[in-house]
Amino acid sequence: MLQQKHLLGLEGYPQEDIQAIIDTAFNFREVLDRPIKKVPSLQGITIVNLFFENSTRTRISFELAQKRLSADTVNFSASSSSLKKGESFKDTVQNIEAMKIDAVVMRHPAPGAPRHLTEFIDAVVINAGDGTHEHPTQAILDMMTLYEKFGKIKGLKIGIIGDISHSRVALSNIYGLISMGAEVILCGPAHLIPPYITDLGVKINYNLDEVLEWADALNVLRVQNERMGVGLIPSTREYRALFGITEERLEKHAKEIVIMHPGPMNRGVEIDSAVADSDQAIILDQVLNGVASRMAILYLLLGGKYEDKDIK
Amino acid sequence: MKISSQPEKVLFQNGEILDPVKKTIKPGGVLVIDGKIADTGRIETPDDAKVFDCKNLVITHGFCDLHVHFREPGREDKETLQTGSRAAMAGGFTRVCAMPNTNPPLDSPEAVSFIQEKSGSCPVHIHPIGAVSKGQKGKELTEMGLMKDMGAVAFSDDGLPIQDGSVMRRALEYATMLDVPIINHAEDECLRADGVMNESVVSNHLGLPGNPAVAESTMVHRDLELSELTGAKLHVPHVSTVDAIDYINGMKSKNSKVTAEVTPHHLYFNHEALSFFNTHLKVAPPIRSENDRQSLIAAVKDGTIDCIATDHAPHTIQDKETTFDLAAFGMIGLESCFGVVKKVLVDDASLDLISLISMMTVKPRNIMGFDSDLFKKGVAAELVVFDPNESWTFHRRNVYSRSINSPFYGKDLSGRVKCTISKGQWTHN
Incomplete structure (x- = not known):
């Protein structure tokens, strides 16, 4: 039902397919509110979750989505794998596919790894984050959550705050939001915003207060601890002073701005606890919508015909 | 392509001689005897010479x-x-x-x-x-x-x-x-x-x-x-x-x-x-x-x-x-x-x-600082014969390296080497 066999990224992804995923995700949201949160849509489908990098919520979210759809799942993580024995990436995935599987959900530290995977295997590939490249399912769940909150995406003003250079969440959000007609301003330390990013149709503003004044919603990125104090970010207090989403800063602005965060949060660094736990934060909605979005993606890529009776 | 010893006497005849030192292109041939340049220009074909027909081909260093x-x-x-x-x-x-x-x-x-x-x-x-x-x-x-x-x-x-x-x-x-x-x-x-x-x-x-x-x-x-x-x-x-x-x-x-x-x-x-x-x-x-x-x-x-x-x-x-x-x-x-x-x-x-x-x-x-005047008589022959106009598609079978990591497969190229003469050896099909 989707035009592309795989979900590798949102660059060039058809707008109508993003819309179809979000629409389907809202149907699955309803399933998640039932006492028995399970439908048989993917019965007999086998999915392997290949995680070559640590992940907590994305992996749990995918696994729950798969179980709610009655798929059979197998998990694989690099730490327990034969990769440690020197087996190549190609051999690992070909071995796994030889065991007859239908789809692979992969997280990998190398940009382009999911595309590379499609060169070796016939199974459907879903990118669960490839290094500093893309994280399309995160962007879809973010857009679903905006849709839920605002009833639309077109015309929304979204600020993405933080280290854009190293963020797959930022890149997928930019592709998705621009495609769906939102306006995007990036805000963060100047050397952590790539010089050519405005070619993607976004603007840059280093002044967080101006962005707050302008935006309907903020997507606040996690500050990677490994970048702190190694010359990229001078200190926590400097970052907090310039780009931290604090209660005091929000109070200066008359309107109530919606706050999103892909998690995991560094409370007290990029976002204050009081803000994260406030009503204007829709961070836990994002988590719930993450399961629904991933159900929709799996269903549309693997489920064949849309069967109302399963989900209504 | 194979590489083997040149014939004792070989004439690259009827080609265009491109001399990059004199910056000229002239019709003619190049006679190589015992791996050395014996003559260039208009050459009568010796009876005992192996002739490589260079019609529409360029002969150069x-x-x-x-x-x-x-x-x-x-x-x-x-x-x-x-x-x-x-x-x-x-x-x-x-x-x-x-x-x-x-x-x-x-x-x-x-x-x-x-x-x-x-x-x-x-x-x-x-x-x-x-x-x-x-x-x-x-x-x-x-x-x-x-x-x-x-x-x-x-x-x-x-x-x-x-x-x-x-x-x-x-x-x-x-x-x-x-x-x-x-x-x-x-x-x-x-x-x-x-x-x-x-x-x-x-x-x-x-x-x-x-x-x-x-x-x-x-x-x-x-x-x-x-x-x-x-x-x-x-x-x-x-x-x-x-x-x-x-x-x-x-x-x-x-x-x-x-x-x-x-x-x-x-x-x-x-x-x-x-x-x-x-x-x-x-x-x-x-x-x-x-x-x-x-x-x-x-x-x-x-x-x-x-x-x-x-x-x-x-x-x-x-x-x-x-x-x-x-x-x-x-x-x-x-x-x-x-x-x-x-x-x-x-x-x-x-x-x-x-x-x-x-x-x-x-x-x-x-x-x-290598010798660069390679059409001089007596110089060890280092020559190439190429077709300047042949259009061809680069394939893996054109690779003779032990490795095959080329980005040019399937690309349409122009101009193709036909014969290389070096150190008493030459290439042929």
Whole structure:
């Protein structure tokens, strides 16, 4: 039902397919509110979750989505794998596919790894984050959550705050939001915003207060601890002073701005606890919508015909 | 293609003789007896000569490549002096300079003499380039004098750019005494950082760490200033950026000892070709923007760039069949070189054929001080016969290297080598 066999990224992804995923995700949201949160849509489908990098919520979210759809799942993580024995990436995935599987959900530290995977295997590939490249399912769940909150995406003003250079969440959000007609301003330390990013149709503003004044919603990125104090970010207090989403800063602005965060949060660094736990934060909605979005993606890529009776 | 001994007396008859020294093209033939040039021009066919009909073909000097990696010693699974020679012969090359990044590196007279001895039986002339610093570590100078005596024709730390300006200065000063060029892969390692492709909107799209153009241009600028200070011969390899071109052009007006080369792949591709993480295009320096590519073509035409060099860099399948971040840098280039540069420079950018051929023959030979007047009677024959007009598609079966990491498969090329004559050997089907 989707035009592309795989979900590798949102660059060039058809707008109508993003819309179809979000629409389907809202149907699955309803399933998640039932006492028995399970439908048989993917019965007999086998999915392997290949995680070559640590992940907590994305992996749990995918696994729950798969179980709610009655798929059979197998998990694989690099730490327990034969990769440690020197087996190549190609051999690992070909071995796994030889065991007859239908789809692979992969997280990998190398940009382009999911595309590379499609060169070796016939199974459907879903990118669960490839290094500093893309994280399309995160962007879809973010857009679903905006849709839920605002009833639309077109015309929304979204600020993405933080280290854009190293963020797959930022890149997928930019592709998705621009495609769906939102306006995007990036805000963060100047050397952590790539010089050519405005070619993607976004603007840059280093002044967080101006962005707050302008935006309907903020997507606040996690500050990677490994970048702190190694010359990229001078200190926590400097970052907090310039780009931290604090209660005091929000109070200066008359309107109530919606706050999103892909998690995991560094409370007290990029976002204050009081803000994260406030009503204007829709961070836990994002988590719930993450399961629904991933159900929709799996269903549309693997489920064949849309069967109302399963989900209504 | 096979390589075997030439007949005792062979006449390349009825062709066009392109002499890159005299800059002429004239109809005629070339008679080779016992591997030496016996006569050129209008020649009556001797009864006992084997005749190679060169109708519609051009006969010229064998090509000379100042930048190849033949991987021996150490990585004979990727290439050897013998297999590299086959690739060279297939591409029309009769003389190549081999970079020292072997294992162990060519950083001693003993290592240099190993190449000299082993390449004696190869069908092309292979000249070792010695390392500038011991272990290519960029700190202590090698025994450049002894290495030159053993046959090293130039010095370079190859893919490991000399970061320390004082080491580079000392190397250049030392080289003036030996009258040999220093070749520095110009890249500031700090600015390059972990960059794997040109820093650009394309690297943004792919989420890959970028290698900015200034990493090359600032280092080229430093090297040019040091060459002026020391009066040494500086050869800038594989120029890839518009700013480096400008700096080289500026320095050439006051210092005739600066020379520069460009590769076929930097002339053919721009970074848009990497859009699908094509690891065959992962190379150092990276494939740059269309603006850079156009400036390279212009620099070839205005003489800022002296010669074409392939940077032939063989790698195994598994070195390239991996994720982009892990893939090895480099591509093979000897077999496809002529068809690529003939298309890009002559067909598409209207460079004249004589100028192109001189950038593959007399000019690189002069940089290294090799004999470059190869149609003189009595000179050991180093010739190539090519069809300047044949359009063909590059296939894997055209590769004679031990490795197959070429980005040119399926590409339409123009101009094709028909026969290469070198060291008493020749190629035939």
